[in-house]
Amino acid sequence: MLQTGAGTEPLLKRPFSIFSHRPSVLQFLYRIVGIGTLRLSQRRKGELIELIGPLGRPYPKPEGPFLAVAGGTGIASIYCLLEENSALGVLFYGARDSREIVLVDRLEGLCRGVFYATDDGSLGIRGTVVDALEHYFDQFGPMPIYACGPRPMLKAVSTWARDRKLTCLVSLEERMACGIGACLSCVTKTYDGPKGICNDGPVFRADELIWD
Numbered sequence: 001m002l003q004t005g006a007g008t009e010p011l012l013k014r015p016f017s018i019f020s021h022r023p024s025v026l027q028f029l030y031r032i033v034g035i036g037t038l039r040l041s042q043r044r045k046g047e048l049i050e051l052i053g054p055l056g057r058p059y060p061k062p063e064g065p066f067l068a069v070a071g072g073t074g075i076a077s078i079y080c081l082l083e084e085n086s087a088l089g090v091l092f093y094g095a096r097d098s099r100e101i102v103l104v105d106r107l108e109g110l111c112r113g114v115f116y117a118t119d120d121g122s123l124g125i126r127g128t129v130v131d132a133l134e135h136y137f138d139q140f141g142p143m144p145i146y147a148c149g150p151r152p153m154l155k156a157v158s159t160w161a162r163d164r165k166l167t168c169l170v171s172l173e174e175r176m177a178c179g180i181g182a183c184l185s186c187v188t189k190t191y192d193g194p195k196g197i198c199n200d201g202p203v204f205r206a207d208e209l210i211w212d
Helices: 036-043 072-084 104-108 129-139 149-161
Strands: 018-024 025-027 067-073 089-095 113-120 144-148 166-173 203-205
Touching: 018 072, 036 129, 067 072, 067 129, 072 089, 072 144, 089 129, 113 129, 129 149, 144 149, 149 166
Parallel strands: 067 089, 067 144, 089 113, 144 166
Antiparallel strands: 018 025, 166 203
């Protein structure tokens, strides 16, 4: 949970995935979508920013090759996963158009393979990441899937993985107020009852979630 502005504007911290880390350095990837990220973009080098973390439940460490699926800014948590397991991951990355696909030069050397999908066909295949999975899956065969992105994309990836009896782990994106499970603002439905995305997640097995 990152403080985005100076003082109390905005009052609440914002949730971010750790994009990359090394000794004494944490990096975060964000897009300006509201007052919080706008204020964050206006911070200057040398300013102090409060944070709480790390929080929540991360991706379990892959035991072998895996498929990583990212939609839009969901690449942030997927990038960290790939960076820590660079010899194992194959990335499927989707967005509305090529302008929303970021870090192409860094991704190419980070994975065993990278496949893109855009709604307008400006990069990779024309369609969704599920279309890309369907198109290229036979090259790789059964592997566990790690995914992060908008909920409709995660639901579609979950259904695709279920139909092929593949393990699928998803990192849910959600607005959060406290980040520690006290405010109950980020609850999701599961077959074991309501769970807080911030502390029980954000990573869940796809088959434990109630999507509708």
